[in-house]
Amino acid sequence: MEDGELKRGMGALPVLFLVVIYGLALLPGLPSVTGYSSGAADQACPNLQPWHGGTRPSTLPAPYVINLSKTTYAPRDQITVTIQACTGYSFKGFLIQPRLVQFYEQDVKVGVFGNYLNSQFKYACPDTRLGTRGQALTHVEASDKTVMRFVWQAPQVPQGHVVFRATILQQFNTYWMAVSSPVVYDQISMLTVIVLQTLTIPPDMRCNVTRGCHHDCRGPYCSFIIGWVDKGDSIDFEIQTVVKERGDKWIAIGFSYDRNMGSDSVTECVTTSGYVSVFQSYNKDTRINSRLRNPKLGISNEGGSIVEGIFTCYFTRQKVVTADSSVFDLNKDWHLLFAHGTAMAGMKLPHIYNPAPYSSVARVDFQRYLLWVTTTTTTTTTTTPIPTTTTTTVATPTTTTTTTTTTTTTTARHSTSTIFLPTTRVTDAVTSQPPITITTDQLTDAPTSPTVTEGQSGDLTNDLACGLTKGCYQQCTGDICHFIVSWKDMGDVIDFELKSRVAATSDRWIAVGFSNDGNMGTDSVVECLMDGGILEVQHSYNHDDKTNHVLSEPGVGLSNIGGRLENGLFTCRFTRDKVVPGHSNIFDLNKDFHIIFAEGRVENGEKIRHSLLTLPSVSGEKVDLQQQILITSEASYFLVKVHGCLMIFAWIFCASIGIVTVRFYKKIWPDRTICRERIWYQVHRFCMILVVLCVLVAVVIIFVDIKGFSKIDGKTFHKAHPVLGILVTLFTIANPIVAVCRPLPGTVKRKIFNWIHWGLGSSAHILAIINIFAGVELSKSGAPSYMKYALLGYVTYLILIYLLLELHQCIANKSENKRNQTYLYEMHRKPYNNNNRTTNVAMDLEPPYSKMKKAIMGSHILITFAVTLVFVIIIIIS
DSSP: OOHHHHHHTSOHHHHHHHHHHHHHHHGGGSOOOOOOTTSOOGGGTTTOOOOSTTOOOOOSOOSEEEEESOSEEOTTOEEEEEEEEOTTOOBSEEEEEEEEGGGTTTTOBOSEEOOOTTOSEEEOOOBTTTTBOOSOEEESSOOOBSEEEEEEEOOSSOOOOEEEEEEEEEETTEEEEEEEOOOBEEHHHHHHHHHHTTOOBOOOTTBTTTBEEEEOOBTTBBSEEEEEEEOSSEEEEEEEEEOOSSSOEEEEEEEESSSSSSSEEEEEEEEETTEEEEEEEEEOTTSOEEEOSSTTTTEEEEEEEEETTEEEEEEEEESOOTTOTTSOOTTSOBEEEEEEEEEETTEEOOOOSSSOOEEESSOBOTTOGGGGSOSOEEEEEEEOOOOTTOOOEEEETTEEEEOSSSEEEEEEEOOSSOOOOOEEEOOOTTOSSOOOBSOOOOOOSOOBOOOOOTTOOOOOBOOTTBTTTBEEEEEEETTEEEEEEEEEEOSSEEEEEEEEEOOSOSOEEEEEEEESSSSSSSEEEEEEEEETTEEEEEEEEEOTTSOEEEOSSTTTTEEEEEEEEETTEEEEEEEEESOOTTOTTSOOTTSOBEEEEEEEEEETTEEOOOOGGGOOEEBSSOBOTTSOOEEOOBOOOHHHHHHHHHHHIIIIIIHHHHHHHHHHOSSSSTTOEETTEEHHHHHHHHHHHHHHHHHHHHHHHHHHHHTSSOOOOSSHHHHHHHHHHHHHHHHHHHHHHHHHTOOOTTSHHHHHHHHHHHHHHHHHHHHHHHHHHHHHTSGGGOOOTTHHHHHHHHHHHHHHHHHHHHHHHHHHHHHOTTTTSSOOOSSOOSOOOGGGTTTSHHHHSOOTTHHHHHHHHHHHHHHHHHHHHHHHHHHHHO
16 A cells, blocks of 8 residues: 555544544643732632632732821721832732721721722722621722822721731732731720729539539639529520620520530520620531521520620520421530620621630530539528529529529538539630640540431531641642541640541541551551441551551540531541550651541441542642641552553553454555564564563552552452453463464464464453453542543444454455465465465455555554543543
């Protein structure tokens, strides 16, 4: 066939089609970056973080200052605010907000800016809760600026001291966050705070006598007291706390599965111009609190007041509220949380994180407080300051208590020593200081988990505290994450929190491992098991053979355990000692390790090994757990990818061409040779040598990476991958050895050889393709899910090529007539002797329709090469 004919028969159209399809498939994965030249977007408002394609704020000193015309304010005062660039600098954009000093890291704005027509700035970040505008400003165009001035008007009712916070943009990827002004002091608050700072609440002597109590009393001084009395189907609550500033306030109690904020039922008391209202709300796992659609569910007899700096709130709460699962059943035991903060227009502003909200160390049984009293009978008379606006009568067979006067006489069985519920601070994502521990009591009973409804799914969103106040290793797509492992260094211990979206079942496990090399084996592991609603956190160890065993002392070095599985979101929290002496399998966390995250099912109290489709995620670098960093990179299994690429090249490209050539092209190019051998023979031999070399190298690579024979759990199809790989390797090695020992043509043994040679080659090719299907489904390959469908398409194409060539050969054979009557073509490889041209002339002629057959071969080479190239690229970039 001439070169021009070959080029015309190459079938470039299918190749172009594959390239176009592949290009289109990659387009969605290209990164996109959006700038905001006309002002900051709303998503930048909460933390003043620009959305500039993953860029980070500059850590150098900011070349900008925020100046003020005055540093104190009274109601409705106006202050000029100026953003000034240092000499030689300019800025293109900005976002500025006036924030209360105690909430300077949160989106709590106060006062309003003025604006006018055709100004160089505009309003941003409207407050959707209060319906107000003008509490933030941003640029309207991206020209260089050196100074910007604004007028800010103070609120009508003083809210506290104010600081102006801004993000200032020099270039798209160069900006400074948290540029702050001097503090603007509230003149009225400065006068009242001095007096209110000295206020405290005296201890309530009824605690653990006629009522249960939770408080933070230290001797005769208390900043809050929560009291309750069991009334059968309901519970009477009274909350008292000290408020040290003027204005509307809120106090709240929460009922939690653990001692951490998140997934908690909350009852809140909010003042509006001195009037106290009580509402039901719920803390989501994202630490966002929202009121229920019916916020009065189960609430009655509500009231309260703020008198001389003491905020008192009382209400009756039904124990069981069936209308909403967010209102927890008080017949069960819960950790009791307490928080307080500032209110505005009847809405709660976020609580102050320093101090953080209080939490009871142990879970509270709201029905059992009287059981703590001894049998000794004592008569006690105390004086307890209770506001006259509150009237409560508690009746028991031996107790009479009246609170309508300031003198209370109590006759009851009283303990010889006062019993208080110990408290600790709740750890929150944005706590600026470590939690303060008031007592050293530790939780010993495991928290329960709510029932998970089948089919529900919880969203796990990006944690904005990651990389700022705590370290994180996470796997996220956009704002939705599959898992987040976070940690915070607390000196000799580290607080960990694991979150993962899992199947909607109550029996699951999640685990974090610490590895020296990023591969499973010789790893220290802490695992969380949720079995039948009971959470267990324990140490285990991954051995060299990839097996995992729980340690003989599984709880050593672990404390502050808590977590839940709700709506498909598994949360587990624990504190881990950095060093556990005498336990070499519990690694020293002062060192750096790769972090491994894994998950799986629990059956009959035992872990079921993770699925092959969800193999453990491994951090791409070693992590310093003393640093507050964000890790998103994952370990890429380079040798596994090389193994897969070699196998794809060997069996999809080389073997496909070599087998097609020897099966259908022995009669083509009868008078042409390469190195004195027929073309079909040289092509077949060259392709098969490449197959043998690639397979041997790929097998050695995978044995080096796995460090032995791979043990795979999961479906039988997946388990068979290493076994099939060994069989394919044996067949691949055996076939060339058999070929070297082939008998002479025309003998009986030659027919036996032909069958053996064909059987080994065909079996190796078929098993190899099947094994590639299994390989691309294994997590370490990184292949996308559509890869198996692409492979299925290739197999379909290969079958069609075989059918097409078989049909072509059948038609050609019928047209040959007397040719091919005596000549054996199976392994004929020597060219004809030109001296016998007269007797072998029929054998020198190509079969009919040979040009079409050459065109099919050319197209097959190009298509197979394109498919192989696409598959290899997918494996590399995945």
